[in-house]
Amino acid sequence: MKTCLVVDDSRVIRMVARKILEELNFNVVEAEDGQQALNACKDSMPECVLLDWNMPNMNGLEFMLEMRKLPTGQDVIVVFCTTENDMDHIQEAVAAGANEYIMKPFDSEIIQSKFTQVGLI
Amino acid sequence: MRVQDFELLSTLLKKRSGLVLSEDKSYLLETRLMPVARKHALKGLEELCEVVRVKRDEAVISDITEAMTTNETLFFRDTRPFDMFRDHLIPNLLEKRQSSRRIRIWCAACSGGQEPYSLAMILKEMQAKLSGWRVEIMATDISVEMLDKAKSGLYTQFEVQRGLPITLLVKYFKQNGDKWQLDSGIRSMVQFRPFNLMENPRSLGEFDIVFCRNVLIYFDQDTKKMVLDNVAKMMPKDGALFLGGAETVLGVTDSFKPVTGRRGLYQRGDGDVGI
Structure with a gap:
């Protein structure tokens, strides 16, 4: 079973994402911000991260760049999932190494579609 | 819904579009035709059926057919047919069509345009190999409304998130509100045309690759056979046909046979796609 780290400062979003991902047979770990997520990755590197952008302490982009520096951090598939729905943000994330990008609001179909595209399903 | 209304509408749809509606799908009539009734200032389905029955109002009948035959689709739907198209079929044709340097592709029920545009994006990504070649994508649909939408190339946030890789969104789309x-x-690579699969497609010409996915499931056996036999006549012996995951030619017609090991891909019964 693959592990997905869900990083979002909204408890509701984490709960919705967990439900969808568990139905897709993922083991889900949660983090409330980038710093917590980085600590979680140092403990155990997940196969993929579903990542919000704007969060306190460390934002999603900063987290991804730090996480990529960790051993095996390059292998992790990062799917942004954010309300930053403009082309500038999308381009910035892709240029920085995001594998996919989900614009909120999302549903199970979009998560399934994106996770399939990046070979997680 | 009254029995006579269901019978009226199912007969009309079968005749106009080949769509076969079983009684357990009568809820579809209710959900999809209420907006049509409202558009024509009618109170509900009973009144809508009366207009069809008594006045034979062509505008209403056309809207009913459109509403019932409009189907959702997504970019790169099912992924694999597009991988086969890019990795096997196009390279194969680049070898075989050296003399004509021409490839023709038909999307037989293109709906909102996601399928032909997915093919166009693949071809654009392969443009170095296609230099000097004429590749045509013909996209047809019974619904004029869907063709207008397809031609516009304008998609919602929801639509661009279903199947379309983010790298292609960044490369080929612009945000517009x-x-x-x-x-x-990309839009100019696709030619759109209204076409009803119940008609003979001979006027469209010959095609090397045909996508006719998730359409036959709505037809009865005789209609499926007629459509497939017509398509076979429009393809050379090494032509390729893609059907949807829930569709097959087996038990329907001998004019096509499956390509071994390539799910969803069919070749002419007397032919060989050569991949």
């Missing part, structure tokens, strides 16, 4: 506009270069 809350919609996403497909690049005119």
